[in-house]
Amino acid sequence: MHCLGHFCQASGQKINSQKTQIFSSKNVDDQLRDDILLHTGFSHVNSLGRYLGANLITGRSTRGHFKHIVQNIQNKLSGWKQQCLSLAG
Secondary structure, eight states, X not given: XXXXXXHHHHHXXXXXXXXXXXXXXXXXXHHHHHHHHHHHOOEEESOOOEETTEEOOOSOOOGGGGHXXXXXXXXXXXXXXXXHOXXXX
């Protein structure tokens, strides 16, 4: 926390502990992870989730991880096709 305190002081920013989460790999010892969480007061997450619409994937990528991107492209294409059709056509 000392390092984070220096960062906040130097940057003029504050860390919101309610919004801050910690992700740890499977290789981190459970006791060490619990000690870090206890010391920082942050919460632990099992998945990094999404950031700016992109999945933050840990481990192997699968088709399911990118399904939302394909769906968004299909929706845009179907909307574009409808706009190009005329009533006479």
